[in-house]
Amino acid sequence: MIHLSNTYQKFSQNYSNLFEKDNLDLFFQKVLVERNSQLSGYYDLPFKDNQEIFDYLKRNAEFLDSINNVIVVGIGGSSLGTKAIDALLSHQNNRKKIKLRFLEHTDPIMIQKDLRRIKYEDTLFIVISKSGLTIETTSLFKYILARFSLLKSDRKHHLAVITDLDSPLHKWCLQEQIQNITISPNIGGRFSVLSAVGLLPLAILGYDIQAILQGAKQISDNFFIKRKDNILKKALFLTKNETIYPINVLFSYSSVFRDFNAWYVQLWGESLGKFDTYQQKRGLTPIALIGSIDQHSFLQLIMQGPANKTVTFLSVENLSQKPLYIPDISLQGLESTDFVNQTSFNRLLKLQCISTKESIMSQNVPVDSIILDTLNEQSVGALVFxxxxxxxCVGILLQIDTYNQPGVEFGKKILREKFTHS
Structure with missing residues (x-):
């Protein structure tokens, strides 16, 4: 389902003492302590029954069969994960013909464009905010409430809210009798896609959310029960070489990974760029690329630029059930390209990935690989988890709080002050 290469195999020889059993056991215990402390509730999400989601689907079955649009009002972790999973799975036959849109910015041009031709009659608006106090989300929420008169008694079923239990937004929903699903306050936005935040819209679109969680559970069991150490070793290598290789490149071989790449950049950047317990600035910078497109752009910098990057190749063994082939056509003057004739595009992309990986390794760039057998709910759930x-794991080794974002809060404070004093 999901195959991981021996992490940075060529380079790990220089750090063999790093991967000794005692070292790995000590590191594993630290992860176990964090999971059991409930510092973050995402660890438990693969094992939830999600009854609230299924109750909502059953209660609103007739209405949900009538809609043509789902509009998610949310930003960052409230939207990126759902968008990523839908992009990866939208080729599947069980994906309903419902348009999924996201209101996640305060650009007035884009707001008007995104809502053009939208009628409330065939639309479900899902508002996602942990507290309801995020300025972007709440401002957009107020706008759709006014534009579509969603607080009228006969329109309230066109609105659903996902928020923290007992948050200000949750209390508002109870007061206004708005359908809502709550999540635990210890599940941060960027770690929330396997909660109702992602699972409710994905279930409405027709995806098998139980299979998504089953894939996540497999990764969890491999780590915590079977004690497979590939994730531990990768985290150890990255943090040991934090100053040598401060940039981590995810090279994803298919355009369907574009939104997943954006989710990865937020997850990695917002989680790991922090002051540590000694007030030292720590972090690993994420870069996300798409193959084969970025072989013609960023690859040059990896090959001959500063040797400060690690690269993870993400690919799918079988991207399409129906192969597409390059025709056996020879064009005058272009005969040098004929060597790929009659090859499937899937094989071409796969060999481009392998060739790029080998060329990068020839320049002594640390490389590892993630290969999915195919794109389905289970493999995508595994990839996310x-x-x-x-x-x-990287956050624990960097001795930071992986789950807060104090740097982001500075900007929010300044924004409020500008409005208060203007």
Missing amino acids: YYELLTS
Whole structure:
């Protein structure tokens, strides 16, 4: 389902003492302590029954069968994960013909564009905010409430809210009798896609959310029960070489990974760029690329630029059930390209990935690989939880709080002051 290469195998020989059993056991215990402390509730999400979601689907079955649009009002962790999973799975036959849109910015041009031709009659608006106090989300929420008169008694079923239990937004929903689903306050936004934040819209679109969680559970069991150490070793290598290789490149081989790449950048950047317990600035900078497109752009910098990057190749063994082939056509003057004739595009992309990987390794760039057998709910759930768990492991080694974002709060404070004093 999901295959991981021996992490930075060529380079690990220089750090063999790092991967000794005692070292790995000590590191594993630290992760176990963090999970059991409930510092973050995402660790438990693969094992939740999600009854609230299924109750909502059953209660609103007739209405949900009538809609053509789902509009998610939310920003960052409230939208990126859902967008990523839908992009990865939208080729599947069980994906309903419902348009999924996101209101996640305060650009008035884009707001008007995104809501053009939207009628409330065939639309469900899902508002996602942990507290309801995020300025972008609440401002957009107020706008759709006014534009579509969603607080009228006969329109309230066009609105659903996902928020923290007992948050100000949750209390408002109870007061206004708005349907809502709550999540635990200890589940941060960027770690929330396997909660109702992602699962409710994905279930409405027709995806098998139980299979998504099953994939996540497999990664969790491999780590915590079977004690497979590939994630531990990768985290150890990255943090040991934090100053040598401060940039981590995710090279994803298919355009369907574009939104997943954006989710990865937020997860990695917002989680790991922090002051540590000694008030030292720590972090690993994420870069996300798409193959083969970025072979013609950023690859040059990796090959001959500063040797300060590690690269993870993400690919799918079988991207399409129906192969597409390059025709056996020879064009005058272009005969040098004929060597790929009659090859499937899937094989071409796969060999481009392998060739790029080998060329990068020839320049002594640390490389590892993640290969999915195919794109389905289970493999995507596994991929998401793999990256969440890897992020937590790196955060523990960096001695930071992986789950807060104090740097972001500075900007919010300044914005409020500008409005208060203007």
